Amino acid sequence: MRRALSLKRFLDVFKLISITNFILISSVVLVVLVLFATSLPIVLRDGVSPLIHSIWNPVSEEYGFLFALGGTVVTASLALAISLALSIGLAAVYAEYIPDKLRPVVKNFMDLAASIPSVIYGLWGLKVLSPVLRSYVMEPLVSLGLSPYLGHPSPTGTSLFSAAVLLAVMVTPLSSSIIRERLVSIPMHIREALYSLGLMKTEVVLLELKYIRRSILTAMAVSYSRAVGETAAVAMVVGNVVNPYFFKIFRPGYTISSLIADQYPNAEAYYYMVPALFYAALVLFFISLAVNFLLLKSGERT
Amino acid sequence: MKKLKLVVTISAIVVLSVVGFTVAQSQLARREVATVTVTPTPTQTPTPTITASPASITGGGASFVNPQMQLWIRRFMESTGGRIAVNYQSIGSGAGEAKWLEGALDFGVSDIGISKAGYQKLVDSRRRFIQIPIVAGSVAVIYNIPEFARAGCELRLSGEVVADIYLGKIIKWSDPRVAELQDSRCRAHLPDREIYGVHRSDGSGTTALFTMYLTLISKEWAEKVSYGYTVTWPRDQMGLGEGARGNEGVSAKVLNTPYSIGYVEAAYAIQQKIPVAFIRNREGRFVKPDATTVSEALKRAAVDLPGPQEFWGDLPLKYYMNREGENTYPIVGTPVAFMYLDAPRELRLALYEFFRWVLTEGQKAENIVEGFIPIPEALRVKALQYLEALISAQ
Numbered sequence: 001m002r003r004a005l006s007l008k009r010f011l012d013v014f015k016l017i018s019i020t021n022f023i024l025i026s027s028v029v030l031v032v033l034v035l036f037a038t039s040l041p042i043v044l045r046d047g048v049s050p051l052i053h054s055i056w057n058p059v060s061e062e063y064g065f066l067f068a069l070g071g072t073v074v075t076a077s078l079a080l081a082i083s084l085a086l087s088i089g090l091a092a093v094y095a096e097y098i099p100d101k102l103r104p105v106v107k108n109f110m111d112l113a114a115s116i117p118s119v120i121y122g123l124w125g126l127k128v129l130s131p132v133l134r135s136y137v138m139e140p141l142v143s144l145g146l147s148p149y150l151g152h153p154s155p156t157g158t159s160l161f162s163a164a165v166l167l168a169v170m171v172t173p174l175s176s177s178i179i180r181e182r183l184v185s186i187p188m189h190i191r192e193a194l195y196s197l198g199l200m201k202t203e204v205v206l207l208e209l210k211y212i213r214r215s216i217l218t219a220m221a222v223s224y225s226r227a228v229g230e231t232a233a234v235a236m237v238v239g240n241v242v243n244p245y246f247f248k249i250f251r252p253g254y255t256i257s258s259l260i261a262d263q264y265p266n267a268e269a270y271y272y273m274v275p276a277l278f279y280a281a282l283v284l285f286f287i288s289l290a291v292n293f294l295l296l297k298s299g300e301r302t
Numbered sequence: 303m304k305k306l307k308l309v310v311t312i313s314a315i316v317v318l319s320v321v322g323f324t325v326a327q328s329q330l331a332r333r334e335v336a337t338v339t340v341t342p343t344p345t346q347t348p349t350p351t352i353t354a355s356p357a358s359i360t361g362g363g364a365s366f367v368n369p370q371m372q373l374w375i376r377r378f379m380e381s382t383g384g385r386i387a388v389n390y391q392s393i394g395s396g397a398g399e400a401k402w403l404e405g406a407l408d409f410g411v412s413d414i415g416i417s418k419a420g421y422q423k424l425v426d427s428r429r430r431f432i433q434i435p436i437v438a439g440s441v442a443v444i445y446n447i448p449e450f451a452r453a454g455c456e457l458r459l460s461g462e463v464v465a466d467i468y469l470g471k472i473i474k475w476s477d478p479r480v481a482e483l484q485d486s487r488c489r490a491h492l493p494d495r496e497i498y499g500v501h502r503s504d505g506s507g508t509t510a511l512f513t514m515y516l517t518l519i520s521k522e523w524a525e526k527v528s529y530g531y532t533v534t535w536p537r538d539q540m541g542l543g544e545g546a547r548g549n550e551g552v553s554a555k556v557l558n559t560p561y562s563i564g565y566v567e568a569a570y571a572i573q574q575k576i577p578v579a580f581i582r583n584r585e586g587r588f589v590k591p592d593a594t595t596v597s598e599a600l601k602r603a604a605v606d607l608p609g610p611q612e613f614w615g616d617l618p619l620k621y622y623m624n625r626e627g628e629n630t631y632p633i634v635g636t637p638v639a640f641m642y643l644d645a646p647r648e649l650r651l652a653l654y655e656f657f658r659w660v661l662t663e664g665q666k667a668e669n670i671v672e673g674f675i676p677i678p679e680a681l682r683v684k685a686l687q688y689l690e691a692l693i694s695a696q
Contacts, residue, residue, distance in 0.1 A: 055534065056532070057533070057534045058505075058530050058531065058532050058533070059527070059528040059529065059530045059533055060528075152541055154498070154541070155559050155560070155561070155562070156544065156555060156558065158544060235503075236547075236551075239544040239545065240503030240545030240547070241503075241535075241538045241543065241545055242535075242538060243538070244539075251541055252538075252544045252545075261504075262504040262505070262532075262545075262547065263504070263505055265393065265394030265395075265397055265504065265505060266394055266395055266396030266504075266506070267396055267505070268396040268397055268399060268400035268419075268420075269395065269396035269399060269400075269417035269418075269419060269420065269505075270396075270417070270419055
């Protein structure tokens with residue numbers, strides 16, 4: 001009896017703390033190992049040159065995925081910037097301006113938006129968002145003579161820019177719910193203290209946002225990861241073109257996730273394509289890691 | 303207690319890393335064997351690796367033929383009373399080939415035949431196998447020119463012009479080289495607009511067939527682009543083209559984008575009623591893909607079809623495409639099924655029975671899915687001949 005009890009206690013201690021940690025950490029280690037081992041043939045053959053070249057020519061077994069890398073970073077960063085503005089605004093309006101009775105309705109809508117499958121966002125992006133962005137955003141900007149910097153939009157409107165806007169729309173519900181929950185949970189006495197200083201509502205909201213900036217950084221990290229990894233929706237609106245000028249955001253491009261989704265099914269028919277795709281995935285992994293690390297570090301400092 | 307936890311966690315990570323590394327190493331070793339050219343493997347005797355029970359066969363590969371395969375399987379199992387169960391997984395040509403090479407599938411189906419990389423592995427492993435064509439396929443060039451639709455005109459193209467469009471040498475529809483192909487009434491309706499070139503963004507047999515045809519027709523295409531499941535598209539670099547996923551993605555993009563051009567599996571274009579361009583064949587006649595024109599091409603190819611163990615990766619390029627004959631469509635291919643000859647006898651017999659049914663009963667109109675085209679008699683006879691090897695093999 002006593003033995004059984006002690007065993008139970010022993011399990012309790014380890015069950016949650018050790019085993020879960022251990023599974024989590026070892027699976028991450030394994031993922032990295034598999035990515036690395038599978039991509040080794042192309043690393044041995046080409047070194048870092050796939051990282052700095054924009055060419056995807058399986059016919060001659062040449063793989064350089066700078067275009068996809070650039071496309072991923074450009075779309076995810078732009079999406080993050082747009083979604084940050086949207087989600088902070090949404091959360092602030094929800095926490096401070098909307099009457100209490102309306103809150104559950106708005107909250108349900110926000111949560112519903114977060115749970116829509118990404119393919120549906122993709123269809124909407126393809127049929128509605130891209131043409132609208134083309135006619136009302138890209139064309140006017142291009143007519144101002146910005147096309148040398150932003151590129152000339154395609155007739156379909158699919159572009160890195162459309163993908164970024166779509167991603168922003170997709171990640172906003174999630175990140176804004178993180179900010180919203182934190183904003184709502186600010187203790188009443190802090191709120192009252194701010195108002196007692198005679199501050200205007202706008203000033204109170206700004207101070208509150210400053211107070212929860214760490215949650216905002218967390219929301220940013222989550223959004224960035226989701227934006228980098230999104231495949232189905234992005235593949236529909238990004239244009240899927242090997243575009244070495246990925247900084248010209250009005251032109252169609254590629255992201256690493258959509259490249260892998262497009263190319264993997266027939267990749268085994270080539271010698272080095274599978275390693276090349278795994279190499280791209282490995283690089284993507286380290287980029288996400290670096291971004292998360294930076295965001296969390298800057299959260300600690302402030 | 304804290305120390306113990308730490309030790310357990312660290313040691314577990316170390317153990318797992320070691321395991322992971324050995325797995326990775328063995329994978330690497332396998333890959334190296336596969337990439338090194340012609341290494342003699344004297345110790346390796348051809349051993350059958352398939353473990354499926356004799357009455358059930360599993361295949362997989364090309365997704366394009368999936369609807370046809372599923373119908374065939376259903377009808378075949380009805381006719382044999384389920385004595386032989388067949389299972390087909392639509393996982394893509396490249397993956398089907400790779401899984402078959404690993405021994406995970408009893409037969410594979412590819413849009414164009416075993417690839418160069420796969421063929422090399424087969425030669426290295428010294429395994430005996432056969433390849434047979436199972437159904438006919440062709441690629442249609444589709445377009446969207448509102449002026450033509452209004453005037454009731456139909457577009458005519460030649461292989462050279464299509465190649466130059468995708469190479470980016472022909473920019474606008476009004477280009478004289480496009481105009482000279484049209485009949486006199488329609489010539490005036492060609493708009494002075496830039497052509498938007500749509501192509502498949504995912505690796506596909508359709509792209510392989512289309513680029514093979516352009517390789518055959520245009521020297522410049524052969525040098526600059528060549529053929530494969532995925533190629534680099536020169537027109538994209540000029541900002542005048544983009545990719546879309548799947549036949550449905552390409553056709554949707556062409557339908558929604560005025561002044562665009564694209565290519566899809568002909569069965570798909572016919573089902574969806576998308577405007578299909580006439581292509582000039584070897585005799586200078588303009589033809590569209592349909593059951594007659596595709597069969598005409600394959601009928602002639604049956605005469606010089608290479609042996610079932612040859613490299614079939616460029617079969618359409620060398621034997622099917624741009625054949626003689628007034629009523630021959632030039633861009634054709636056949637999905638190819640492949641299976642091992644050194645498989646257990648029961649399995650070989652089951653495979654024989656299924657594919658024999660596919661090549662005889664399966665080619666009848668009632669067993670063909672709308673849009674697919676049965677392979678002509680001459681080619682069928684040849685394929686049945688090749689299939690006999692499954693029985694005679696030891």
